[in-house]
Amino acid sequence: MLAEYRILSPTAILGYGFPESSFAAGLKKKPHLIAADAGSTDPGPYYLGAGISFTERLAVKRDLALMLTAGFELDIPLIIGTAGGSGGEPHLSWTAQIVREIAAEKKLSFKLALIHAEIERDFLLTRLRQGKLSPLGSGSAIKEQDITEAVRIVGQMGVEPFIRALNEGARVILAGRAYDPAVFAAPAIAAGFEPGLAIHLGKILECGAIAATPGSGSDCLFGVLNHRSFTVEPLNPQRSCTVTSVAAHTLYEKNNPLLLPGPGGTLDLSACQFRQENSSAGQKRIVRVSGSRFIPAARYTVKIEGVKRIGFRTVCIAGCRDPVMIKNIKVLMERVRERVKDNFSRENYPYYLDFKLYGLNGVMGAGEPVRTTRAHELGIIIEAVAPTQEIANAICSFTRTTMLHADYPGRIATAGNLAFPYSPSDFATGEVFNFHIYHLLEVDDPCAIFPVEIIHL
């Protein structure tokens, strides 16, 4: 059995990049694995629904090319989780195509595993009728209609499908939606290391150097796991890992820092200890972590995420530099809303119309505690969402022309109310989706819904 398992995490999200100098420093430490998570729900529901990555192809290809070549030279696996940002079928095949291109360009030949994570609606409907779906946290129960309306549903796989792919001899693994730490933890667990420590290390590594100070999502972090503890250290000499930077990272994006539920169990950090360690050069840049425990759940559950399409959006960006209008902006908005409604009263189009007012409450909306603005100018975004792009375009455009010339109390600038920074002023942004499935699915076999496909490149 290996005494220690070394992992190079190049970046927080595939496509966010990393300095080649940090990456080279990591390779010198002879990692057993290079891995990265490519995904997040943070960019919102659009990307899962539209089947598009929130990172760009050229940035992803740059990162992947460096990682693939290095993995090949060191003869170690490369594992990518939540390929294409959301981990659905189009995201996975998009990433696989980039890997094929790099393999062809660099003349690399290897066994590639694709792990699929999209879930069939019929399967979910059956599980729902069997009572195997439950809400997550504060959410509400899922209904059959939610499943039939869904554009795409993915499940967040745990470590088991990765271990299966490794056992099948995969050198490069691209996975659909995956629990972020799984890409790091799976091979370590397969090599006989403690799941609690492996998953906790994965939790820290999955955000790259965000756990260092100064933190960065586009720089590398190196982890060394043994059978009692693990260490993390940044590879860029300008960064350090400190007890507080690493411990504070455990808080990041989680609702309870001590009990972190995941596929098949909970990571319990209540007995966790963080200790500063000196590097060989005597600098305090390394943190050692121990006491992390994994508590398997009685029933294996997988988080599922799904989106439905609610319409199409068009936005218009404008500004206002008139103090009288700023003072009367709410009156003006109401007048404009009324005029739009009245103008299309015969057609009775369904639509959603909203104004974002930057300088007033654009960032916090109704929750903004500052009620009156002292701003000398306002940024205004007109937003229309409707069942078709044509209606959304019409509502947005008509709102813009109406707002441009509408009257308001005390108006002295009568030529036009809005400053448009661009021509065209309106932008059709396409489909709009909502996250409407965010639930737990109970499964009998943690691999069954995540089939492993082996491809010889």
Added chain:
Amino acid sequence: MIKVKLKSLAKVIRSKNAGPFELTLDIIFPEERSFEKVRKSGVLNAALFARLYGLDINQVLSVVEFPVALAIKATLVRPVPSGHLGDSDVYGAQQHAPLLDVEIPLEEDG
């Protein structure tokens, strides 16, 4: 007794999504002294977060102290889920401002 604003005691005050339906707020202190002072003041409680963010108290899901990170963390139900109509901050990364000026009463000698 003097009152000090949270922003002058904490080193990090931040907000972020915890999934699309929850918002989580972290307040991290530079050293144990300031962490303990704020913790002992009891000001950062569920009622405060509910008031600052215009929520019912049951929408404040947790307020947790995490001494090893010198941090206090609160998790709230998002009034509008990430990316839904009417949302104004898809990542939830700019919802921390109401915390900056929260006043913490301190003993004069503290």
